[in-house]
Amino acid sequence: MKIHFKKHITGLLLLILVISAVACKRILDLEPHNSTFTGAYFTNGQDANSAISGAYSSLRRVLLNNYSWHVYGDAPSGEFSIRSDRDNQNYNISNGEFTGLNVGSGNWNWQSYYQLLQQVNLIINKVPGIAIEKFTNQDDKKRIIGEAYFLRAFTYFYMSRIWGDVPLRLEPDLDINQAKNIPRTPAAEVLAQCIKDLELAKANLVFGYSDENQRAVRANKGSALALEAHIKAWTGDYAGSEIASDDVIKNGGYALSDSTDYSKVFIGKSLEGIFEINISYGQSEGISLNGGGYAPTLRRPYVANKADIQWPVNTSYINKIYKDTTDIRYKTFFFQAQSSEGQTIKFSNVTYADGSAKNDPRLSNNLIIFRLADIYLLRAEALNKLGRDGEAVILLNAIRKRAKVADYAGGGTALGTTILEERLRELYFEGQSYYDMVRTKTLSTYNERFKDQFMNGTPEGGWLWPIDPGMFKDDFTLTQTPYWQGRL
Amino acid sequence: MKKLIMICIAIVTVVTIYSCKKDYVIGGSLYNPKVDMTTYDYLKTKKLFDTLIIMVDRMGLKDEVNASGTVFALTNYAISNYVKEKQAHLRIKLNDENLVFTFDSLKLPELKDSLRAYLFKDRLPVEALSEVGKLRKSNDGEFRLIQAIPTTDYTDPNIFPVKPKYVYLTKIVKKEDGTGTIPTDSTQLPLVDPEQLLQARVQTSGIITNTGVIHVVNNNHTFTFFGDIKN
Numbered sequence: 001m002k003i004h005f006k007k008h009i010t011g012l013l014l015l016i017l018v019i020s021a022v023a024c025k026r027i028l029d030l031e032p033h034n035s036t037f038t039g040a041y042f043t044n045g046q047d048a049n050s051a052i053s054g055a056y057s058s059l060r061r062v063l064l065n066n067y068s069w070h071v072y073g074d075a076p077s078g079e080f081s082i083r084s085d086r087d088n089q090n091y092n093i094s095n096g097e098f099t100g101l102n103v104g105s106g107n108w109n110w111q112s113y114y115q116l117l118q119q120v121n122l123i124i125n126k127v128p129g130i131a132i133e134k135f136t137n138q139d140d141k142k143r144i145i146g147e148a149y150f151l152r153a154f155t156y157f158y159m160s161r162i163w164g165d166v167p168l169r170l171e172p173d174l175d176i177n178q179a180k181n182i183p184r185t186p187a188a189e190v191l192a193q194c195i196k197d198l199e200l201a202k203a204n205l206v207f208g209y210s211d212e213n214q215r216a217v218r219a220n221k222g223s224a225l226a227l228e229a230h231i232k233a234w235t236g237d238y239a240g241s242e243i244a245s246d247d248v249i250k251n252g253g254y255a256l257s258d259s260t261d262y263s264k265v266f267i268g269k270s271l272e273g274i275f276e277i278n279i280s281y282g283q284s285e286g287i288s289l290n291g292g293g294y295a296p297t298l299r300r301p302y303v304a305n306k307a308d309i310q311w312p313v314n315t316s317y318i319n320k321i322y323k324d325t326t327d328i329r330y331k332t333f334f335f336q337a338q339s340s341e342g343q344t345i346k347f348s349n350v351t352y353a354d355g356s357a358k359n360d361p362r363l364s365n366n367l368i369i370f371r372l373a374d375i376y377l378l379r380a381e382a383l384n385k386l387g388r389d390g391e392a393v394i395l396l397n398a399i400r401k402r403a404k405v406a407d408y409a410g411g412g413t414a415l416g417t418t419i420l421e422e423r424l425r426e427l428y429f430e431g432q433s434y435y436d437m438v439r440t441k442t443l444s445t446y447n448e449r450f451k452d453q454f455m456n457g458t459p460e461g462g463w464l465w466p467i468d469p470g471m472f473k474d475d476f477t478l479t480q481t482p483y484w485q486g487r488l
Numbered sequence: 489m490k491k492l493i494m495i496c497i498a499i500v501t502v503v504t505i506y507s508c509k510k511d512y513v514i515g516g517s518l519y520n521p522k523v524d525m526t527t528y529d530y531l532k533t534k535k536l537f538d539t540l541i542i543m544v545d546r547m548g549l550k551d552e553v554n555a556s557g558t559v560f561a562l563t564n565y566a567i568s569n570y571v572k573e574k575q576a577h578l579r580i581k582l583n584d585e586n587l588v589f590t591f592d593s594l595k596l597p598e599l600k601d602s603l604r605a606y607l608f609k610d611r612l613p614v615e616a617l618s619e620v621g622k623l624r625k626s627n628d629g630e631f632r633l634i635q636a637i638p639t640t641d642y643t644d645p646n647i648f649p650v651k652p653k654y655v656y657l658t659k660i661v662k663k664e665d666g667t668g669t670i671p672t673d674s675t676q677l678p679l680v681d682p683e684q685l686l687q688a689r690v691q692t693s694g695i696i697t698n699t700g701v702i703h704v705v706n707n708n709h710t711f712t713f714f715g716d717i718k719n
Contacts, residue, residue, distance in 0.1 A: 290644065
């Protein structure tokens with residue numbers, strides 16, 4: 001019995017020894033499964049395609065996170081009378097208090113933007129090295145490279161409008177241990193790089209869409225030109241902006257939607273859309289308003305069971321801008337705009353995932369970044385600045401005609417103001433108004449809270465955002481935005 | 489042996505039942521909507537309504553308040569909002585940007601009917617109200633839509649199947665372009681465009697006094713719905 005037992009034990013031990021010796025090798029993979037940092041990835045067209053999809057999804061996250069597209073682009077413009085009791089953070093932001101109570105890291109930190117840029121830089125770095133035969137559709141290679149350059153230009157332009165100078169990082173960090181800290185690059189240099197990127201984007205992209213499903217939600221040559229027109233107008237190069245926007249209008253294949261189909265433009269993928277972020281319940285990508293999604297401009301009856309409106313319209317702003325009673329935009333964009341709970345219903349395509357119980361609302365409107373009407377008016381602005389009022393009026397009146405507003409005949413600075421206000425009317429709550437006011441140096445006219453801190457739109461002004469002090473601890477090269485130094 | 493087990497079970501049962509009796513709530517009290525006062529006296533005990541009480545006194549509405557089954561009580565804020573809106577309105581109308589208008593400038597007797605629009609003969613506790621709501625005649629003869637609408641603003645409907653309800657006092661007006669009918673009884677409600685509804689939410693509902701029910705209209709409301717410019 002005892003001997004038997006010993007034999008068993010020895011046998012068991014031997015078995016364990018053998019198994020463990022062999023097993024280790026197989027359980028512990030020497031190469032990570034999903035690493036994008038080794039030669040294991042970026043070997044074929046499939047990898048390149050999923051990498052660019054990943055970049056778009058990062059962009060979506062960045063623009064939706066903290067509601068930032070509208071918080072940066074709309075809240076401080078004075079369009080809304082944000083309720084301090086229901087959304088204190090954005091109430092402070094709308095008053096220009098970018099360091100106010102409850103305003104914080106989420107608004108100041110740009111790290112998620114650099115995660116997106118890392119992905120884009122990787123694509124730019126790696127995809128050209130993939131042999132063309134490895135792509136199922138050989139047009140994809142150029143297109144993906146072009147889209148990556150577009151995304152990099154867009155991201156840096158977007159960041160530079162928020163913070164001014166931002167660190168310009170053009171190479172991916174392939175080894176995290178060798179990642180270097182870069183100081184903030186002057187805004188002019190960042191924007192010049194954006195234009196360089198766009199040249200490459202334009203060379204790699206074409207107009208139009210072969211797959212209608214990708215309309216506007218994937219960048220094409222038209223999106224790149226629209227971005228170029230915006231960047232050049234922002235830097236004051238109106239001659240360049242005029243040329244780029246002309247190209248979009250003439251060759252992009254876009255068309256203004258009819259007055260009756262107006263609201264469809266805001267659902268997305270319309271012929272008017274130039275660049276959009278895909279948000280579609282039909283594709284299971286709707287925003288769940290109970291699951292962290294935010295729809296502060298809506299309440300009942302547009303979102304059943306939602307009693308509170310956090311961002312009611314600013315009635316006096318509305319009455320200042322929309323003076324024309326025939327303007328169909330007033331009826332299409334707003335609900336009870338004259339009340340203290342006026343809703344902005346541009347983006348109110350809500351579907352209920354639980355059907356008639358209506359407890360689970362999902363918002364299904366694309367985030368509109370560029371659309372044709374925006375480019376029409378941007379070109380009109382450029383033409384007006386270049387003294388070509390005759391051509392500017394034609395574009396302006398095309399937009400007014402659709403909105404059923406009488407034609408405008410005038411010129412000079414009066415025309416300039418009309419074009420700006422037409423933009424404010426047309427692009428209300430589309431993340432543009434604040435930057436339109438900054439670009440045309442009229443911010444303090446429309447939101448008097450910025451009277452002292454706007455400083456005529458110079459880089460010293462408080463229209464730029466402070467950066468998160470939390471980022472300084474890992475990066476000693478960073479400095480605070482000039483206006484906010486000593487104010488945080 | 490069997491007996492012993494039975495006794496044990498009995499003891500355990502008794503202990504289990506009685507051990508639960510002690511309440512673990514420290515502080516606070518059970519919700520009791522009833523106050524042992526008349527509506528007027530109750531409003532008088534709360535500072536939030538002292539402006540309302542001044543108005544009621546000067547308009548001689550004390551008895552009518554106590555005779556009303558339901559009172560939508562206005563807080564000081566709601567009346568202050570009215571005074572502010574009125575000042576802004578008069579400044580534009582009379583083209584005098586320095587015009588000063590205060591509570592003392594109000595001609596209270598003229599506003600008597602406006603205040604009576606917040607008083608209702610019927611007793612309307614929250615349980616008597618529905619989501620669709622009914623048109624009710626207020627003491628000044630105007631109709632108001634009174635509803636109790638469920639909300640999910642603060643609860644997850646997947647966890648709490650019973651949703652909390654907000655009470656709304658709604659004035660129905662014409663649309664901005666002047667069209668739309670103002671209904672005079674509840675059967676006409678389906679014809680009303682949502683744009684015609686000016687809602688005032690109740691912040692504290694169903695206070696039951698000896699003479700009726702009080703619903704407190706939220707602080708952001710403006711007395712007479714004056715804040716809604718096209719009204």
